[in-house]
Amino acid sequence: xxxxxxxxxxxxxxxxxxxxxxxxxxxxxxxxxxxxxxxxxxxxxxxxxxxxxxxxxxxxxxxxxxxxxxxxxxxxxxxxxxxxxxxxxxxxxxxxxxxxxxxxxxxxxxxxxxxxxxxxxxxxxxxxxxxxxxxxxxxxxxxxxxxxxxxxxxxxxxxxxxxxxxxxxxxxxxxxxxxxxxxxxxxxxxxxxxxxxxxxxxxxxxxxxxxxxxxxxxxxxxxxxxxxxxxxxxxxxxxxxxxxxxxxxxxxxxxxxxxxxxxxxxxxxxxxxxxxxxxxxxxxxxxxxxxxxxxxxx
Amino acid sequence: xxxxxxxxxxxxxxxxxxxxxxxxxxxxxxxxxxxxxxxxxxxxxxxxxxxxxxxxxxxxxxxxxxxxxxxxxxxxxxxxxxxxxxxxxxxxxxxxxxxxxxxxxxxxxxxxxxxxxxxxxxxxxxxxxxxxxxxxxxxxxxxxxxxxxxxxxxxxxxxxxxxxxxxxxxxxxxxxxxxxxxxxxxxxxxxxxxxxxxxxxxxxxxxxxxxxxxxxxxxxxxxxxxxxxxxxxxxxxxxxxxxxxxxxxxxxxxxxxxxxxxxxxxxxxxx
Numbered sequence: 001x002x003x004x005x006x007x008x009x010x011x012x013x014x015x016x017x018x019x020x021x022x023x024x025x026x027x028x029x030x031x032x033x034x035x036x037x038x039x040x041x042x043x044x045x046x047x048x049x050x051x052x053x054x055x056x057x058x059x060x061x062x063x064x065x066x067x068x069x070x071x072x073x074x075x076x077x078x079x080x081x082x083x084x085x086x087x088x089x090x091x092x093x094x095x096x097x098x099x100x101x102x103x104x105x106x107x108x109x110x111x112x113x114x115x116x117x118x119x120x121x122x123x124x125x126x127x128x129x130x131x132x133x134x135x136x137x138x139x140x141x142x143x144x145x146x147x148x149x150x151x152x153x154x155x156x157x158x159x160x161x162x163x164x165x166x167x168x169x170x171x172x173x174x175x176x177x178x179x180x181x182x183x184x185x186x187x188x189x190x191x192x193x194x195x196x197x198x199x200x201x202x203x204x205x206x207x208x209x210x211x212x213x214x215x216x217x218x219x220x221x222x223x224x225x226x227x228x229x230x231x232x233x234x235x236x237x238x239x240x241x242x243x244x245x246x247x248x249x250x251x252x253x254x255x256x257x258x259x260x261x262x263x264x265x266x267x268x269x270x271x272x273x274x275x276x277x278x279x280x281x282x283x284x285x286x287x288x289x290x291x292x293x294x295x296x297x298x
Numbered sequence: 299x300x301x302x303x304x305x306x307x308x309x310x311x312x313x314x315x316x317x318x319x320x321x322x323x324x325x326x327x328x329x330x331x332x333x334x335x336x337x338x339x340x341x342x343x344x345x346x347x348x349x350x351x352x353x354x355x356x357x358x359x360x361x362x363x364x365x366x367x368x369x370x371x372x373x374x375x376x377x378x379x380x381x382x383x384x385x386x387x388x389x390x391x392x393x394x395x396x397x398x399x400x401x402x403x404x405x406x407x408x409x410x411x412x413x414x415x416x417x418x419x420x421x422x423x424x425x426x427x428x429x430x431x432x433x434x435x436x437x438x439x440x441x442x443x444x445x446x447x448x449x450x451x452x453x454x455x456x457x458x459x460x461x462x463x464x465x466x467x468x469x470x471x472x473x474x475x476x477x478x479x480x481x482x483x484x485x486x487x488x489x490x491x492x493x494x495x496x497x498x499x500x501x502x503x504x505x506x507x508x509x510x511x512x513x514x515x516x517x518x519x520x521x522x523x524x525x526x527x528x529x530x531x532x533x534x535x536x537x538x539x540x541x542x543x544x545x546x547x548x549x550x551x552x553x554x555x556x557x558x559x560x561x562x563x564x565x566x567x568x569x
Contacts, residue, residue, distance in 0.1 A: 009470040014391055017381035017441065021400040024438040028415035031422055045421045103314030106307035118311070120550065125318050127492075127546050129499040131516050131523075132535040136321035139328065139527045146324060179318060237408025239502050244523060254410045261414060261506075271418070274411045285406050 036272035037064040047268050068272035078273065081256040082280065088167065088242075088252060089235035092174035096231050097224065099175060100182035104223075105216075107183070108190035119187070126180040134173050134244050141169055141245070165247025173241040178234070182227035189223030190216070222295055229288035237277055253277055322539065329532035346533040356518055356534065362429065363498060363515040370436035371493035377437065378444025378493070379486055383474070385445065386452040404442040412439055413506030420507065427509030435507040436497040443496065444489035451485035452478075484553050491549055495542055 041048040049060035072078040107118045125133065140146045141163040148160035163169050193216065201211040239254035246252070253273065261270040329347075333340035350356060381401055384391075391397075404412065416435045420427055455478070463473040479486070501516040508514065515534070522531050 007470055009474065010388060013380040014384040014388060014397070017377045017384065017401070017445070018393070018397055020377055020438070020441070021381075021397070024416065024419070024434060025400050025404055026396075028419040031418045032411070032415045035418060050422075099314065099317065102310035106309075106311035106314070109303055109307045110311065111303060120547075121315055121318070124543065124546060125322070127495050127542050128322065128539055129495075129516065129535070129542070131499065131501050131519055132325070132538060133321065135519070135523050135527070135531065135535060136325040138523070139532075140321055140324065142527070176317065176321070179314075183314075233406055234408070237410060239410050240520075254408060257410045257414070258502075267418070270414060274414055277408060278411065281406070281408070288406075289402075 032271045032274055035268055036275045038268045040266050040268050068269050081251045081253045085236050085253040089232050092171050092235055093228050093232045096175045096182045104183045104186035107187050122180050122183050169245035170242050173245045174235050178231040181230035185226040186223040189220040193219050225291055326536045329536040331529055346529040350533055359513050359515045359518040362512050366433050367494045367497040370433045370497045371490050374437045374441040374493040375444050375490040378441040379448050381445040382448035401442050401445050404439045409502035413503040417506040428512040431507045432504050435503050440493035440496045443492050447489045448485045451482045
């Protein structure tokens with residue numbers, strides 16, 4: 001342990017990021033919280049009360065209401081958006097797992113000298129722009145797009161499949177964008193597994209499939225769990241994918257919030273939508289944190 | 299399931315990687331398409347690239363994006379490294395729990411909420427929106443990613459070296475600069491690169507926090523995409539993909555060579 005010197009270096013390393021995050025993360029969050037209890041007004045900024053003058057703070061506090069939350073609770077648009085978001089995120093997570101697990105498993109079995117290269121191949125798309133990767137799918141999936149041209153030229157279909165502006169397109173977009181998040185933790189767990197366990201099981205007469213279900217899969221389960229949370233949590237609040245691939249028919253909450261803010265210009269309701277979204281996400285985030293802490297403690 | 303590089307494993311790896319790479323490859327191929335229709339191949343051409351360099355709006359947006367990216371990544375790397383040092387080296391200070399929470403929370407915060415909350419702050423303090431607000435916003439979320447990367451390097455760091463330097467009378471700042479920083483340097487560089495690409499990619503937070511004067515490249519691409527797929531967007535995307543790929547690959551190679559050299563040096567040193 002370093003000597004408990006309370007020098008300038010210590011003050012700077014703690015103080016600078018602390019003040020920065022307090023001003024640009026904590027305070028903005030508190031403003032959202034406060035705004036979610038405010039009322040819309042035709043002014044700039046378009047809400048009331050503004051807490052401008054300390055002398056009228058008490059009067060301002062009395063203006064705060066829970067009307068925005070009541071409004072959201074009574075309008076099925078918002079309720080449906082939340083339910084749709086969670087449902088789409090759940091299904092996408094399962095689909096990502098179904099594609100990601102065999103990929104991670106195959107990578108873990110690859111010859112040792114190939115592994116850094118394969119790992120690089122998984123990480124590289126993660127660095128490329130999200131927007132670009134979603135855009136790439138539009139050219140493939142749209143009615144006159146490459147997939148339909150290909151299928152028609154093969155004679156498999158006569159009429160182009162309608163995929164863009166449906167939930168299917170959102171699933172494809174989410175699975176594609178978040179696949180590396182699923183593959184990396186599963187691969188890490190599979191790769192450090194002790195292969196002798198499987199040899200021992202085989203010597204004792206276990207079939208390969210049985211060994212997989214009783215040894216390999218349980219040992220990689222922490223990776224699966226981490227991967228699922230890493231896909232599910234951001235997918236719930238996703239905006240770009242439902243907006244570009246889902247069309248106007250599918251409302252996910254990230255898009256609802258965006259529209260409420262930019263199109264309806266109702267800042268207080270947008271804030272309340274954001275607060276409820278966070279409340280929904282708190283449960284998976286806390287569970288994920290617990291899983292990670294236990295992982296770190298091992 | 300059988301062990302080793304079996305047909306099943308090879309097929310699942312091939313399918314997985316085709317899924318990951320095919321869309322990007324197609325996008326790049328069709329950026330060289332002579333036809334105005336993106337999905338009909340009409341021969342090789344670089345006309346869309348030429349056209350890009352005559353599109354002043356796009357070039358302006360690229361310039362804004364580059365400036366925001368370099369500035370925000372640099373400040374975020376500084377702040378994120380400090381935060382990582384604070385988290386790993388100073389186990390006791392007032393408000394540490396809050397500090398830890400504030401470093402990790404932005405990582406899982408939905409982008410729409412980050413954007414909304416920062417915009418509300420800028421409006422509340424009546425700060426003119428544009429280049430600076432986007433930069434401040436990008437610093438705020440990317441410094442947390444830098445902190446996590448540098449933190450993991452600091453945790454695996456042999457602290458006896460730092461302690462030895464301190465015992466010999468080096469100040470904490472000198473110890474950090476001459477002992478710690480050279481060792482964690484690859485993580486700091488990776489943090490900068492990640493912060494830069496996060497800034498380069500960001501659409502949602504920038505859309506909330508910018509003003510009419512500063513439009514970023516992702517915002518330009520987004521509004522063009524909403525109107526339809528064009529070969530010109532394919533060309534912009536191809537250039538961006540090329541920049542990021544070259545950057546990441548060369549960073550990885552440099553890192554690898556460094557490791558090899560270190561391994562050889564330590565072999566020489568310890569016989």
